[in-house]
Amino acid sequence: MGHAPREKPIAGERDARRGVGATTTTTMMRPAAPGGAVEAKRAFAFDTLSPDQAAMSARGRKSAVSGARDVNNVETREGATASAALAEELAVKVRVGGEDALSTFRSYEASREECAAYASNSGDIHVVILGHVDAGKSTLSGRLLYALKAIDDRVVHKNARDSKASGKASFAWAWVMDSRPEERERGVTIDVSVKRCVLDDERQLVVLDAPGHRDFVPSAISGAAQADAGVLVIDGAIGGFENGFDAAAGHSGQTREHARLAKSLGLNTLLVVVNKMDCVSYDRERFQHIVEVLTHFLVDDVKFTNEQLIFIPVSGIDGANIAPDRSDSPEALTSWYKGPALIEALRAIRLPSRGEPKPLRMPIADIITDIRSLGSAACGGKIEAGSLSRGQKVIIAPANITATVKCIEIDGLAVDFAPVGTSVDVGFSNLDPQHLQVGSVLCHESHPIASTTEIEVRVLTTDVLRIPILRGSKVVLHSHMLACDATVDALVAQVDTLTGNIIKENPRCITRDQSAILRIKTSKSVCVEPTSVSPTLSRVTLRSGGKTIALGAVTAIWR
Template sequence: PPPPKPNGKPQPGVKPEPAAVAKQQQTKFPPAPSPSTTTPAKSAQAPPAPFTFSTPSPDDAVLAAQRGEASGAAARPAPSTSTPQPQRIHLPQSKSVMGKATPQPEASTSKAAAAAATPGTPATGVTAGMGGLSLGTPAAPAVPSTEAASAAMAGRKRVSDYVMEPDLARACEEAAAAEAGGGAKPGLHLVVLGHVDAGKSTLMGRLLADLGVVSQRDVQRSAKEAAAVGKASFAWAFLLDERPEERARGVTVDVATTRFTTPRYNVTLLDAPGHRDFVPNMIGGAAQADAALLLVDGSPGGFEAGFEGGGQTCEHAQLARSLGVEQVAVVVSKLDLADHSRERYEGIKATLGPYLRSTCGFKDSQLQWLPAVGPAGQNLTGPPSEPGLSWWKGGPCLVQAIDNFSPRERLISKPLRLVVAEVSRGGGGARTGGGGGSGSVSVSGKVEAGAVKVGGKVVVVPGGEVATVKSIEVDGQSVSLARAGSSAELVVSGLSEAVAGGLG
């Protein structure tokens, strides 16, 4: 072989000698000791004894303590027929938790554990570190008992046991006698529904003008304001849509409330918005209604836009029926844009009628159908004068259709139920200044059942707080009593800030 390098290392390519390789491997990987060279101490060590399962494991001890059973090395006794009492394991308290665990005798109370410990001996190990803790039956969550719930409801009357107070019943009898003697008309809450741009506000504005509810001065002022903003065709609608955002957008945003009189009823009119963005407001109006006018756009393509593809004609009809409205008069408007076509009217009736009966659940006897033209006032308060509508001769006009509705039963003998539609804070009784005072809340809506008088107590839900009625208005007049079927405004006091704020 070639000689090594000057530093003593072999040159590349030189094969090491076999003896040197074997010595190097032996140094890196020493051979395992033979059994004969094993130390005597390890050979004498016995293998670990298998777990016999005759003693309880730590988990068994915990479960036994929770079940009230005795824990220990002895065999478990036979199950007793008596209910076992939960056993609690208390351990002495110490800051040291690093020592070896020393078994301690179990005790039933912490005082017994403290007495069993040797005085002056510091507690060590897990036994000391876990002092003060107990293993036993977990504490049940704090759930009000049946007795507590019954006690909380002890001051409330059951609805089935309700009996009207004698003074309130006497006031209701006197009011009913005064109505009968004076020939007062019953009330009717009427909501106007329909797809956006069906002409609801225009039709109702023209109806109010023809009935004399709106003066000619107001009509001229509305026409001037509509023309000033480039919406002359909205002149009749501006009589109801008075809010700036409604006039700017040309759509009804909130429910407009007004009142008028027909030969049979004192009508509270609720003009609901038709745009899909304001369906919640429409629901608030329909929830107060006894009957509904469903306006359908009779212009070419107008009915299809509201009926097909999830239009508000279908949605409003379904919502009204689900809210308890059973009587509907379907008014086909804007027929002047379809040459007052009878075929157009009959086609809409043939398409919409089955949907109202089968899908919405209206009875055929509770449905009325009629044409009308709002801007021209055709078939609103009398027979149409338009020659193109001569085919409707003998049919009812809009006022007659309203009078054909049946009055709803007044549930005066039932507990008070008033559906809150509007709330104002800190008022003193709206228009009459009715003595609400600071901290009062004014709520308005329809009295669905029962009766209430000034000075009476009412329960506000949710919240369950009792408030005192300070003043009452019915149909814009200050009164001392409101009964089922009336549209009332109550000023109440005595509510907490949380409940009063929740109403608003």
């Protein structure tokens, strides 16, 4: 995964300190004209001007030069005015949003395979595992993959042996997902871990285990951006839930932030998994207390509906209530809980209709360098729109480079065609790897995405916003896989959170828990689309000082 920019205000004097924008004037030394140092005296000639005539002639030349200078000054001013007008004319950009953005796709003709993929209910289900650090996300993910037979007993025994030898026996299941040495040493997930397995007869499950620590929230954002549904893991132990959820001084839990990210990034199903129920002896009252508190927050504050939420008590360390047969579930739990097990709830997820086929859009999530079959220029990501075929020509935006798809792999297996919603690895022929960047987008050759440095977004600020958003405020913009520094160029309007009606145009500032329309300038060209075109590529998150201060979507771009 790519490294996100530092999430702290950018000092305005940085460029000045670095000398950016300074110009250096170099004086070109010309050689003296040969013989110019000494001139021979010429004899007096009567056909030359007399001294008086020479003086009159000099005064005439001076007047002529003065007049010419005035004329030149006028011409210079007129030229400068014309140049400024031309520069202003060239600087004007066209706002593209709503129906204007959709009109570019009207001529798109999808293939028969692509139309069938859009109409099908099969395919991959991408689920992101979210939650506060130490809620047991990786352990739960390991147990889930084992129950779905994605890993065998040999892997389980090896992890148990290695974790015990390292003095971290309780991390054995977590090591299924946390495979990097630094993750195993520190005992926390640092980057998004991805595993694929069979969910049912028609669909594959792609598990995205996101970091819970606040230092790695940008990675959690990129993980959630690829997901179709979310699993919010809650620490059910006494003090564990409170530490991850409470917003009082002294607490820095990520439960609230992750829940808001799940909603803002378009996840329409959220499984709220209350983990570590073994620590409270599977107490029913403890589970019901957590359900009541979280329902109030998720429905009233975050704006999920009750139908989008499913609460499930589990124990990742014991494996309780994960598999449908409940063979590992103790009577202390089964005596009162009659709802679905985790895998049953996952199998019940139904994706919303994808609508009409649209041109290829695949945000690059990874740059791949270690898979020989893909070649030296390869990347991975999820196809958000359209499809990919071997031999297809694509455009890599915003670099605007054309490349040919040499090969496509799904979980290590070569395929000739990959439909919408599939996570794939793609190798290219005759492409310099430097043109592949995390956050770039693979596009249809005839319908590329428009890159831009100016966007209009509608956002809702969060309750962690302490310093109001002003014109000129510095933020880090996150959208799908990209992250870049940005500046709030204009506060267009404050709007009603529920109706979207404008409350005040051009407000002086935007404070916490307010909805607003902002115009933002990015530090580099980015590839996003209005929400009317792409719900996935329009979702944005604004962060500052290591905190998520606003969530929303792109309503228009300037190009």
